[in-house]
Amino acid sequence: MLSVALAGKPNAGKSTFYKAATLADVDVGNYPFTTIDPNRGVSYARTRCPCLDREERCGNCEDGVRYVGVELLDVAGLVPGAHEGRGLGNQFLDALTNADVILAVVDASGGTNEEGEPVEVGTYDPVEEADFVEEELEQWLAGIIEKNWESVVRKSRSPDFDIDEALSEMLTGFGATEYDVAASLRALEYPEDPQQWTDEHREALASDVRERTKPIVLVANKADAAPPENLERLRETDKPVVAATADGELALRKAAEAGVVDYLPGDDDFDIVGDVSDAQATGLEKIREVSEANGGTGVQEALNTAVYDVLDMVTAYPVQNETKWTDGTGEMLPDAFLLERGSTPKDLAYAVHSDIGEGYLHAVDARSARRIGEDYELEEGDVIKIVSTAN
Ligand SMILES: Nc1nc2c(ncn2[C@@H]2O[C@H](COP(=O)(O)OP(=O)(O)OP(=O)(O)O)[C@@H](O)[C@H]2O)c(=O)[nH]1
Incomplete structure (x- = not known):
């Protein structure tokens, strides 16, 4: 599975992002090193489900919104000088070696100093730490x-x-x-x-080598509390930047879980559908304001930017029945695989199982029902029947 790591200074909001993106129960606190050990969880890239091209929904998406699993790693707070062993030092950096891409979380509100200690909002310049993870690595x-x-x-x-x-x-x-x-x-x-x-x-x-093996997306977190010029200046840096409110996303996911709002991760808006207190309503309206300004809370967008833009992945769906788009048990579009752009049907076969890859004979594009050549490059949303001696 593709591995996405969250890195950044203590208090930037990594645990909150992680918790929102996985809904896992990790400690969240306004002091350094809330996260002591690397946390490993499953999160998702969001894409359009191919079943939207058919009359019926597949049952493996949310009304056409498909979530494809990626591993999410929350690595403990990094402080300046980690490469020389400061803070959790090498332990932190070791944990990052497994990652395919890094989400470098910065506190865009300027409320966390260079050591990750809380300071008055707006008094620290987050642009100072835009290159921080990259430099330490x-x-x-x-x-x-x-x-x-x-x-x-x-x-x-x-x-x-x-x-x-x-x-x-x-x-x-x-x-x-x-x-x-x-x-x-x-x-x-x-x-x-x-x-x-x-x-x-x-x-x-x-x-x-760092640039080739550990590309970085900058997550300008705490966008809800950030002076707009901080976000603008972060956007002027040389990295892809996503403005985010991790705790806004966490609140929305919890509210959705409780049935109070209608919201899917990555939606740019939500509807309040249950009873909420005045305080909750005010909180939700604040999140709506930030979401409107940034096209969502930024959590899903950060993951999608990492997977689809920076790593340039495509999602492919192997099926056994090219007419019904089902597997051997009749389940429609049961699996989705993320593969690097340029991958071929044979690469998909190997991703399904090494035996299927080794026994690969040919593939069929389920949309056109046509056989595709061995050097065909898979496209986003391709539904592919693999014919293999191991089928
Ligand atoms: N205003 C605002 N605060 C946030 C946001 N996301 C997180 N926070 C707050 O920032 C503080 C630190 O968040 P954590 O998620 O614990 O930070 P961390 O980067 O994981 O910190 P360590 O675990 O110490 O490395 C908490 O008080 C969060 O509630 C956000 O989007 N907006």
């Missing part, structure tokens, strides 16, 4: 590269030395493949002889 990675450089130099004396291989061996723990390392070595100019490398070369490699 890159410095940490540069440190690992430097620590292991001696061994690369030693290996370079062997006649069959291959720098791609040596570096990717060192960086696999970070989630970098040989392909990533090779792409990075091609993109930047490095001396061929490892002995000639300087700290700048190693830092450039760390930064390039």
Whole structure:
């Protein structure tokens, strides 16, 4: 499953985001390190269910709104200098190595200082921490590269030395493949002889590999309390930015669970359908105002930006019956898989099961009932019948 990690300073609102996005019961408090251990849960990317192209709903979506599972990781508070072991230091950074993409949560209200301690709203400039997660990760990675450089130099004396291989061996723990390392070595100019490398070369490699393997979406949280210019200035940074109110989303999900509002995660508005107290009504109207200004609470949008824009995934639906779009038991569109754009039907077959992938014969596009070629690139919402010797 795709893994999305929440990172940022203490008090930025990660636990609240996590709790909203998973409805898991984690501690939420206005003091550093509410989250001590990495929390792992399941959240969702939201997309249009293919069953909307048919008369009947599939039963696996909410009236045409499909949620596709992704792993969500809530990693404990990061403080400046974590790469040197400050705060929870390396433990934090280790937890991030499993992630495919990072949601860097910042307190856009300016109510949390550089150490993650609460301060008067508006007194800290959140733009200061826009690059914070990225910098900590890159410095940490540069440190690992430097620590292991001696061994690369030693290996370079062997006649069959291959720098791609040596570096990717060192960086696999970070989630970098040989392909990533090779792409990075091609993109930047490095001396061929490892002995000639300087700290700048190693830092450039760390930064390039980080960018390839851990892209970042900035979540400008506490948008409800943020001066508009903070949001504007955060949007001017070089990262994708989503304005969010994590506790607004949490309130909406709880209210929806209680049957008080009609709301699906990612909707840009909601209806109050149950009895609410005056205080609740005021709270909900405040959330509506923020949602109107930002096209929703931003929690689902942040996840979708990470999955569909930054990681550039497509959702594909394998079926066994191409006419009814069902599996062997008659269930319609039971599974949805997130695959990188450019993936083929055979990649989908492997995602379903390695045996299905190995026995792959051909595939049929269920919409057109036509056979599709082996190099066909899957598109968002494709419904595919895979014909395999393992079916
Ligand atoms: N105004 C406002 N406050 C929020 C929002 N989201 C979270 N908070 C508050 O910010 C404080 C910190 O939230 P947490 O979710 O515990 O922060 P965290 O980043 O997980 O902090 P650590 O677990 O210490 O790393 C809590 O008091 C939350 O209620 C929001 O969207 N708006």
